[in-house]
Structure formats: structure tokens, C-alpha cells
Amino acid sequence: MTERTDRNEQRVSVNLAERSYDIVVARGVLDNAGCAIARALGQNGGVAGRTAAIVVNPKVDRIYGPRLVSSLKGAGFSVITIPVAAGESYKTLRAVERIFEQLYRHAVDRKTVIVALGGGVIGDVAGYAAASYQRGLDFVQIPTTLLAQVDSSVGGKTGVNFGSAKNLIGAFYQPRLVLVDPDTLKTLSLRERRSGMAEVIKYGVIADASLFSRISDEIAGLLDLKSSFLEEAIARSCRIKAGVVASDERDMGLRAILNFGHTVGHALESVTNYRTYRHGEAIALGMVSASLIGEEMGITPPAVTRALTDLLVRAGFAVKLDASLGIQQIISLLSLDKKSVAGGARFVLAPNLGSATFGHIVSDAIVTRALDRQRLM
Numbered sequence: 554m555t556e557r558t559d560r561n562e563q564r565v566s567v568n569l570a571e572r573s574y575d576i577v578v579a580r581g582v583l584d585n586a587g588c589a590i591a592r593a594l595g596q597n598g599g600v601a602g603r604t605a606a607i608v609v610n611p612k613v614d615r616i617y618g619p620r621l622v623s624s625l626k627g628a629g630f631s632v633i634t635i636p637v638a639a640g641e642s643y644k645t646l647r648a649v650e651r652i653f654e655q656l657y658r659h660a661v662d663r664k665t666v667i668v669a670l671g672g673g674v675i676g677d678v679a680g681y682a683a684a685s686y687q688r689g690l691d692f693v694q695i696p697t698t699l700l701a702q703v704d705s706s707v708g709g710k711t712g713v714n715f716g717s718a719k720n721l722i723g724a725f726y727q728p729r730l731v732l733v734d735p736d737t738l739k740t741l742s743l744r745e746r747r748s749g750m751a752e753v754i755k756y757g758v759i760a761d762a763s764l765f766s767r768i769s770d771e772i773a774g775l776l777d778l779k780s781s782f783l784e785e786a787i788a789r790s791c792r793i794k795a796g797v798v799a800s801d802e803r804d805m806g807l808r809a810i811l812n813f814g815h816t817v818g819h820a821l822e823s824v825t826n827y828r829t830y831r832h833g834e835a836i837a838l839g840m841v842s843a844s845l846i847g848e849e850m851g852i853t854p855p856a857v858t859r860a861l862t863d864l865l866v867r868a869g870f871a872v873k874l875d876a877s878l879g880i881q882q883i884i885s886l887l888s889l890d891k892k893s894v895a896g897g898a899r900f901v902l903a904p905n906l907g908s909a910t911f912g913h914i915v916s917d918a919i920v921t922r923a924l925d926r927q928r929l930m
């Protein structure tokens with residue numbers, strides 16, 4: 554097996570004892586996937602007889618499938634490709650069942666590794682299939698959207714939607730390796746790249762003021778993929794998430810800070826039936842809501858809201874709440890949130906750029922005041 558190395562490779566470790574793994578961020582790493590996966594599985598001597606089952610949607614398969622297949626075969630894997638339909642509406646138990654059917658049809662054994670190639674939907678569905686087939690197969694993520702590269706591929710949350718509930722059924726199941734090739738973002742639309750950028754901005758707000766400031770300086774170049782800071786921005790985002798996951802893998806406390814902007818963001822996605830906003834667009838609006846709520850609570854300085862809205866606007870996000878969205882409807886959705894309590898919804902708030910605190914119970918009156926202000930921005 555031949556391996557090209559990228560001197561600019563960034564490596565992030567997710568430290569979870571025997572479930573630890575690396576995230577490798579490097580342009581062109583897709584072409585080294587076979588060797589990298591063999592090494593992560595502890596198979597330096599060869600993987601003869603092991604199957605790699607690629608789970609991918611047809612569009613991403615057409616663009617990147619052949620390179621991945623060739624790299625995996627070059628490293629000695631037998632390769633099968635399991636096509637899964639694209640889109641949130643296919644993030645279902647039926648999709649998981651289709652993966653099981655293919656694994657069964659190919660009579661794969663327990664040494665099989667599932668390789669998810671695609672965005673967050675593919676990663677979540679393939680990960681859940683990997684967690685349950687034969688009580689757990691090795692799993693590798695090769696995320697190809699910015700959102701998946703900085704968020705969904707890291708941390709082991711897998712699962713599917715059920716009824717009208719998002720991610721209701723799932724498992725914590727960590728991958729053995731995450732391979733991030735920023736070059737794959739070249740075929741992603743600007744809107745999708747921007748959507749992922751909302752999560753990168755979120756990491757700056759909750760944990761790294763210098764990351765926030767670099768993103769702010771380089772936002773145009775990051776969005777058009779011309780900035781040489783891109784790999785570092787992805788790696789630093791992954792490092793922040795990895796640190797949080799290492800201290801709260803099962804989402805019992807600190808991991809909540811990753812949901813900055815998501816309380817109102819999720820309500821906006823739900824109230825518009827997931828049709829109006831890409832996830833990051835709703836999160837951008839939700840981060841502004843959280844910042845204004847923080848101001849109303851006397852926790853977030855107005856300068857934070859100004860810096861955040863300035864960056865979001867320059868990134869091309871809407872920050873003003875559309876007048877057609879009913880504030881009472883948003884608030885009633887907040888009370889349905891799993892994390893809400895009797896006195897109000899729970900929020901993650903930013904006392905400063907680069908830090909976040911979680912578990913703030915916010916009354917409906919304060920949320921209303923903040924959202925009213927956001928309508929006038």
C-alpha cells in the first residue's frame with residue numbers, strides 16, 4: 554500500500570480510554586483512507602479478508618466513491634457499497650434496515666468496518682447501523698459537509714428520527730477514526746458551507762475567542778475555501794468538541810454547551826417544518842437569540858451580541874427574526890424541549906466571547922423581550 558502524506562495534516566485525539574480515536578484533517582486524505590483505516594484498526598500487517606462497507610448516498614458516491622473504493626482496495630480490503638437515499642426525510646429506521654439487508658445479503662462477518670461517506674445524515678444512520686449490526690461493527694466517519702466535519706462526525710451520537718421527533722432513537726457509538734478532507738467541500742454549495750460555518754462560529758463563541766477573531770478576519774476566504782486557515786479552523790473546532798466529549802461523553806452536563814444557539818434554533822426549524830432554514834441558518838438566528846437573552850439576564854455583555862451579529866451578517870446569515878414567525882409559537886415549542894423545566898426553558902449563555910455556561914432557566918417573559926428585540930434588528 555502506498556501512502557501520500559500531507560505536511561499540513563492536523564490530528565486531534567478524542568480521549569475516551571479504550572474508545573479513544575483520532576480525527577485527521579488533511580487535504581487529499583480521502584486518497585489515503587485505506588491505509589489510515591487499516592492503521593486505526595491495528596492492521597498494519599494487512600487487512601486481507603476484511604470487508605469495508607461504504608454507506609453513501611448516490612450523489613456523493615458519484616463524486617467521491619471511486620477514489621475511496623480504490624484506496625480501500627489498495628490497502629487490501631474487500632469493498633461493498635451500500636447506497637442510502639439523501640436527505641433528512643430518509644433518516645429513518647427503514648434506512649437502517651436497508652443497510653442491515655445489504656450487510657446480511659453480503660454475509661459480512663464481525664470484522665467488517667462500516668465507512669460512512671457523506672454528511673451528517675449518512676454519518677448518523679450508518680453509525681447507528683454499525684452500533685447494532687452483530688452487536689457492533691467497527692465504524693469510520695469520512696464527513697463531506699462542513700457541518701459533519703466539525704460536528705456530527707465527532708462524539709459518537711448516532712441515530713434516526715422517529716415520528717415527528719428528531720434523533721429519538723439512537724446510540725452513543727464512537728467511530729474508530731474520523732478522516733476529514735477539506736477538499737471535499739469544493740463540491741458543496743455555498744449555502745451548505747455557510748450552514749456548517751455557523752457551528753464553527755459557535756465554537757469560537759463558547760470556547761475560543763481567538764478562533765472567533767480569526768474567523769471574523771477570514772470569513773470571506775473561509776466560505777469560498779481560499780483561506781489557508783480552513784484546515785486549522787476545522788481542526789480547532791474538532792478539538793473543542795473532542796475536549797467537551799472527553800469530559801461528558803453521554804451528555805449529562807457540560808456537553809450541553811455545544812447546544813449554544815440550538816434552543817431557539819431547533820424551535821425555528823420545527824415551526825417551519827424543517828423547510829425554510831438549513832440547520833446552520835436556524836442556529837445563527839438562535840445564537841443571536843441566546844445572546845440577547847443573555848443580555849436580558851445580565852450575563853452577556855452587549856459587545857458580545859454586536860461582535861456575533863456583525864460576523865454572522867458578514868457571513869451572509871439573517872440575524873433578524875422574521876415577523877411572520879409567532880413568538881408565542883416559538884415559546885410553546887421551547888417548553889416541549891426535552892431540557893425544559895417548570896420555570897422555563899434551559900439555555901446556554903455566553904458571559905464573554907470564548908466562554909459559555911449552561912443550565913440557565915429563562916422565563917417566557919425574558920425570552921419574549923429578547924425575541925421582540927430580535928424582530929427589530
Ligand code: NAD
Nearest residue numbers: 639640672673674675697698700701704705710737740741
Ligand atoms: P446532509 O447529510 O443532509 O447533507 C446535505 C446535502 O449535501 C446532502 O444532499 C448531501 O447529498 C450533500 N453532500 C454531502 N457532501 C457533499 C459534498 N462534498 N459535495 C456535494 N454534496 C454533498 O446534511 P448535514 O448538514 O451534513 O447533516 C445534518 C444532519 O446531521 C442532521 O440529521 C442532524 O441531526 C445531524 N447532526 C448530528 C450530530 C451528531 O452529533 N451526531 C450533530 C449535528 C448534526
Ligand code: GLY
Nearest residue numbers: 704708710808811
Ligand atoms: N451536536 C451536539 C453534540 O454532539 O452533543
